[in-house]
Amino acid sequence: MKKEIRLYSTLFILAISALMLSGCGAEKNLKKGEKYLAVGEYYDAATQFKRAYQRTAPKEREQRGKIALKVAYCNERINSTQKAIAAYSNAIRYNQASTQDRLNYARLLLKNGAYKQAETEFRAVLDSMPDNVLAKNGLASAENAPQWKKEGSRYQVKRMDVFNSRRADYSPVLGGDQYDYLYFTSTRNDATGNELSGITGAKAADIFVSQKDEKGKWQKPEPVNGGLNTEYDEGACALSPDGKTMYVTQCQTDPSYPRYAQIVTSQRADAAWGKPEEFKVTNDTLSSYAHPAVSPDGEWLYFVSDMPGGLGGLDIWRARITSLGLVGVENLGAPINTPGNEMFPTFRANGDLYFSSDGHVGMGGLDIYIASPNKNGGYTIEHPGYPLNSQGDDFGMTFEGVHNRGYFSSNRNDGRGWDKIYSFENPEIVQNVKGWVYEQDGYELPEALVYIVGSDGTNKKVSVKGDGSFDYVIDPNVDYIFLATCKGFLNHKEELRVKPAEESEEYVMQFPLASITAPxxxxxxxxxxxxxxxxxxxxxxxxxxxxxxxxxxxxxxxxxxxxxxxxxxxxxxxxxxxxxxxxxxxxxxxxxxxxxxxxxxxxxxxxxxxxxxxxxxxxxxxxxxxxxxxxxxxxxxxxxxxxxxxxxxxxxxxxxTTYGMFDKDGKLKEDALQKQPSEKKKEDKKEDFDFFIE
Incomplete structure (x- = not known):
């Protein structure tokens, strides 16, 4: 009897000791998790919070529920959708989820394709927050997404395994005069460095490139040559119209300070890209700047930021590119930006802005949207449907010239949330001009500009590519004037009347420029x-x-x-x-x-x-x-x-080059001042350009 009492006492003491040790371990994990979370290392933070959750007794319902929220938040940030859903579910079960937490949970259910369950959760959120835009749009998404998926669209989508690895591969960008280079971001094992990121659990991202061979087949991707890639994260990038400058998202590492994404630039020398240099957007050092995109005319830099003055979450902003840097930073506002996240802007050659958002009505996660300029000076927003969009994150488009085809990234059908690169094509009638600007009896002029004026009000300035070429989408029943200019050369003008077409049509135009200095x-x-x-x-x-x-x-x-x-x-x-x-x-x-x-x-x-x-x-x-x-x-x-x-x-x-510009007294005539295309009268679109020679 005494022996049994001693045995029970021993077991009781061991059990109490185990609970005490477990409690101490949970606190230790919580402290580590908070430390990682403070500097944005969500993967490491999630690991610590999960251990703290496991070491917390089930009867400590309040504490378990609070830790579950931390697990959910961290996994949500690193796209571990299913883990985040499970953690939110635990927090709800322990009665520790706020209405905002329930909204986050509903949005994740939407992203996971659980539309019926998401619909129920959104309705419950709207009972408490009837005016919440994200809840309203989420409910509309849950109701509409199944039908959109059933209806489909003309888009054809294919996973491109030649570019993809076992890790994340995303934000493709086509480059080269013939669109025969594809740059993209990857966390694959070939990336620089040996350490795994505390943010994602993978290696720090680098910029990789694949090139087409002589037969037009994409080759195995390789890290970009030169000093562009570093030990830090190099993310979503964009190219200037002339292909000589790359704008890159970079996240530097600081073990004791939060991570703020910034935009850096790299200059191309031959086939190599130089070391990244900081590109200051504003003097605000406590905001993130990411996902750069350059407008087709090369005059505006579009980017994503959480800086003050936005509509909520991440917004798309823009600023004018000048020789002195960026000026006139402005928020694009509604209807593009929402209280959610708007990210990954990019442009099609026709001027349409493509971006991704989780705040508009969509199919779940980030969906791709098209913002087309309208006559009122604003934008008309279009959702291109399934299969370009899916229940997952769909983003980072790049176009092959004027055509509605190219590549994008998505984490659809990937249980671990890794992004992969896909091709897309939407067969449609496209009419365009393919022009070449070159020195008469000589080579291409990559510094040339082409001014385009149309009878429909078009007034554009287009930079040519490295081979002196340019692509421009044109509309039927419009009269166009194309004026090619380059410093040191005479102007050359071509006119075009565009007729309606029943299939895609390309007009080829030549712009030989005569030298001012050579015979x-x-x-x-x-x-x-x-x-x-x-x-x-x-x-x-x-x-x-x-x-x-x-x-x-x-x-x-x-x-x-x-x-x-x-x-x-x-x-x-x-x-x-x-x-x-x-x-x-x-x-x-x-x-x-x-x-x-x-x-x-x-x-x-x-x-x-x-x-x-x-x-x-x-x-x-x-x-x-x-x-x-x-x-x-x-x-x-x-x-x-x-x-x-x-x-x-x-x-x-x-x-x-000054004939007829001065009067008999040697004074410059008033009508001899140079007129820019944007200042020309619109009453007669076919009037001659009146330019000085540059």
Missing amino acids: VLIDNIFYDFDKATLRPESTAALDELVKLLNENPNVTIELSSHCDYKGSAVYNKGLSQRRAESVVAYLTEKGISRDRLSPVGYGKEKPKTIRKKLTEKYPWLKEGDVLSEEFILTLDKDKQEICNQLNRRTEFIVLR
Whole structure:
């Protein structure tokens, strides 16, 4: 009997000791969890809070419920939706969930596709918070999402496993002149560093890139070359229109201070991206700045922030990009922003803004929305439906030029919440202009700008890409004027009338710009043999010159004719002078003022100097070669004849760019001031541009 009493006493003491040790362990885990939570390390905090929950006795209902809320909050932040739902359910069971907690729970049920259960929870929340926008939109989402999924849409979606890993892969961005590079963010094992992030439980994110091979097949992604990737998190990125600057979301590590996302920039040098440099958005150092996007005209930076002045949660803001930095920061406001989170802005080439939100009526989690500018100066919001959107998070779109196809990211159908990259396409009729701006008789001009004015009120400025090209979506039944400009070159204008089309159609336009500083060849000028008479087939080239001079009314030129070395110098000089005068006579007949034209015949005095572009056609010539008689006679007969043909040419060179701008007293005329396209009268969209040469 005494032995049994001693045994029971021993067991009782051990049980009490275990409870005491368990309680001490719970407190220790709680303290660690709060420490991690204070600096935003949600994964580590969730782990500690879970252990504290497990070490808290079930009979301590209030404490267990409070800890469950902490577990739910942390798992919600790291997209562990099912774990967060289970934790909220425990908090509700222990009567520790507030109405706001019930709202968070309902929103997670929506994200998990439990629409009926979410509907019940939203109704319960609205009983206590009848005016809550997120609860109202959540209820509408739960009611509508099943039908949207049933109806579907024209979007075709496919998971792209060539880009994906076992971890998170998200926010794709197409780059390259032919959209043959795909940049994206990944926490895969190949990312920089060896430590796991206390925020996500994975490695710190880096920017990776995949490139298409010669057959158009995407290759295995690799970390971006250069110093862009660091030991910190490099997240959602965006490219400037010219592809030379990358804007990147970066989260630096500080073990004793909360994490605030910031935007940094990296400059491209050849195929490598340089070390990131801080890009200051505002002087507010206690707010986050993330998810950069550049408007198609390159003039605005759109970004996401929680800074004061928003509508709640994360909002989309924008600021104008200048040489001195960002100016005029402004919130996009309603109807884009809501009390929820608006994130991941991006643009389609037609100017539509795409973004993701969990505050609008949707299918759950982050849904993708389209904000189209309307006539009132605001935006019309459209939900593109299923399968582009799902019950999970759908975000981070990128488009292949003007077409409604490209890539985006989603964590749909992933129980652990990892984001993956998907392709999308929406077959639709797209009419667009594909244009190239290049130096006449030379290479592309990546610094060029194209001004676009349409009879529907369109007034745009477009930067060209690295290959001098640009894409622009056009509308039927609109008259357009395209004016290409570049510093050091004359302007070139093209006009286009767009007719309705029953299938996608691309108009190809060329914008050869004549140099102000170098001689410009007038190709395809033909004369009768040994005479100065222009042949009929010359008129096409000369009419283009008339058009060029009309587009650049402040320019005067020297019109020169050249011969080869054959024949006497006196005869050749006289013949070339008469030929130059024949060209001038043709131009004046077409309305060009005679005092803008200076005909000069050089004979064989100025043999042609070879420019780089010509060496591609004639590899045996080098840039800088002068086709003098001495040089030509060193070549074989066939090459001699080619050089003689190159020497027999008609050219022009710009003499002045201020013709007609000053009065007789030498004062600048009022109507000679440069007019920007945005300042032009809208009464007549087809009136000529009146620009100075840059």
